[in-house]
Structures are given as C-alpha cells and as structure tokens.
Amino acid sequence: MLLEIIVQNVEDARTAEEHGANRLELVTAMSEGGLTPSFGVIKEVVKSVSIPVHVMIRPHAYSFMYSEEDKRVILEDIQACKELNAAGIVFGSLDENGNIDEGLLLKVIEAAGDMKITFHRAIDESRDIIESYRVLQKYSGSVQTILTSGGKPTALAGAENLQKMLMMSKEKPSPTIMPGSGLSLNNIRVVHEKLNATEYHFGSAVRFNGKFSESIDGSIIEKIRKEIE
Numbered sequence: 001m002l003l004e005i006i007v008q009n010v011e012d013a014r015t016a017e018e019h020g021a022n023r024l025e026l027v028t029a030m031s032e033g034g035l036t037p038s039f040g041v042i043k044e045v046v047k048s049v050s051i052p053v054h055v056m057i058r059p060h061a062y063s064f065m066y067s068e069e070d071k072r073v074i075l076e077d078i079q080a081c082k083e084l085n086a087a088g089i090v091f092g093s094l095d096e097n098g099n100i101d102e103g104l105l106l107k108v109i110e111a112a113g114d115m116k117i118t119f120h121r122a123i124d125e126s127r128d129i130i131e132s133y134r135v136l137q138k139y140s141g142s143v144q145t146i147l148t149s150g151g152k153p154t155a156l157a158g159a160e161n162l163q164k165m166l167m168m169s170k171e172k173p174s175p176t177i178m179p180g181s182g183l184s185l186n187n188i189r190v191v192h193e194k195l196n197a198t199e200y201h202f203g204s205a206v207r208f209n210g211k212f213s214e215s216i217d218g219s220i221i222e223k224i225r226k227e228i229e
Contacts, residue, residue, distance in 0.1 A: 001228055002199040004178065005206060005221065006030070009041060010048045012216050016206075017049045019218030020225045024053045025090055025118075025201070030212040032061035036077050042084045052087035054118055057108075064094045064122035071104055078111040088115045090147070092122025099127055100135045109142040118145040121181065124152070133165050133174075140173040147180050147201055154182025159194045166195060184210075185223050192228045200228070 004023045005016040013024055026045050027034035034056050037045075046053050059066070059073045066074065074091070081089055091108055093101040100123070109117065119136055126132040129151035136143055148165070150158020158179075165177045180201030183191060188200065206221050208214040 001225070002178075003221065003225060004054075004180075004199065004201045005216070006034070006201075006203040006212075007045065007216070008037070008212070010044050013045045013049045013053070015216045015218050016221065017051050019216075019221040021051060021221060023051055023087075024049065025056060026053050026086075027056040027090075029061070030203070034058060035061060039080050039084060042081060042086060046085050046087075052116070054088035054090050054116065055081045055086045056120075057081070057089045057091045058120075064092055064125060065096060065101075066093055066104065071107070074104075075107060075111045078108060078115075082111075082113060082115060086115060088112075088117060088144075090118045090120050092120040094122055094126055097127060098125070100132050102135065105139065105143075109139065112142075116145070117143045118147055118178070119143050119175065120147045121149060123148050124150070124158075124181075126151075129161055130164060130168075133168060137168070137172065137174045140175050143175045145178050145199065146175045147178050149179065149181035155179040155195075156182060156187055156191055159191070162195055162197075166197060185220055185227065188224055189227045200224075 002022045005021040007013045007024045028037040029035040035058050093104045095101045123132050149155045150161035152158030178199040184205035204210050204212050208217050
C-alpha cells in the first residue's frame, strides 16, 4: 500500500518519511490549493529524504487553464525540477471546454523526461471525469498516477466514480488511480473497503489540529497505515 503525504518543507518531509510515507507531494501555498514551491525548498527536500519527491507544478490558483506565458513557466519549472533531481511532478490542465488539455500535456511529458507524472485534481473539475480518464489512459506509459476525488469535494463523496475508474484501470494499461481529498484516520477504513485502491493521498488530516499551518503528526500516518494493511 502506497501512502503519499503532502509536505511543505524539510521538517515535513523527514517526519513523513520516518513515520511510513512512501512518497511525498511537495507544495507551497496550500491556502490556495497548492502551488509550485521555490527551487531552494525543492533542492533541500529532495536532499533530505530517500523516498520519491513529486513536486507540484502549478503557477497560479486562478484556474487549471493556462496562458502561453503560464505554459512557458510550467515547462521551465519542470526543467528546474529535473535539474534538482526530483523524482516526479504533479500537474494538471484543462482547456476552455473543460477537457484535458492534451496539447500542453504532451509538452509536459516531453519536458519531464524520466520523471514520473501525477495528473492532479484538475480532472475533478473536468467536464466529464470518466471521459477525462479515458483520455489519460492513452498516456499510461507517461502519466503514472491520477490524483482524484472522483469529481466530488471528497473521495468518500466521489466513491461511485472512483469505483468506475478503478474498474477501468484493470481493463487495460492505465495510470493508477490515487484517491485523495478529505481522507483521514476516521474514514480511511470505510473508503478502503469501498475502493480497495493501492495508493492513497493525505494532506491536512495528518497534521496537528488538521491544519496545514501546523506540523505533521507522524503517529497519525502510522495509525492510517495500520488501518489499511
């Protein structure tokens, strides 16, 4: 079972690894849903842990549609992550019709090279989440993971769509579905019984008082792992 934990700095990263995280999503500005961290933070976090660090690539929180200037920034940030030895990136984009922006995705895949790619919860705001997953299945060799709440505010609320997507993932080579949003120690057993996914994504629920402004409580990560193994 793979547990991915959102981290914001070196202290977060070390605590998460020490208490059982398998992979880290490195972000900043969680009050805006998560943006690209500074290159200095990326460098130090990557150096501080032995588990994979996937870096959020998101230049702003206005939407998941990007201008030509935004796209240049995105590709430059990906190149920087590569130079800083990040294991992967976390990215997502939609076009003006609410569909996956395949043109930009192809450029991101090329820029990422050997780095892993997670397509993030932009898919939850797409016009048709099931059709969007079908589109991303075409890129299964390049996009390894999809972080999604099934098109709903939380993974528990989106369980029906998540079940459909997990079933689709078994029919042909596909990116792995990683449920996330609203997952906590209190509900992960119920969610796992419904979905039986192989990867889960946790954010504020593994922090003291459930706040991104406070540090990670490693004991919660340990308890979550016991609930699903």
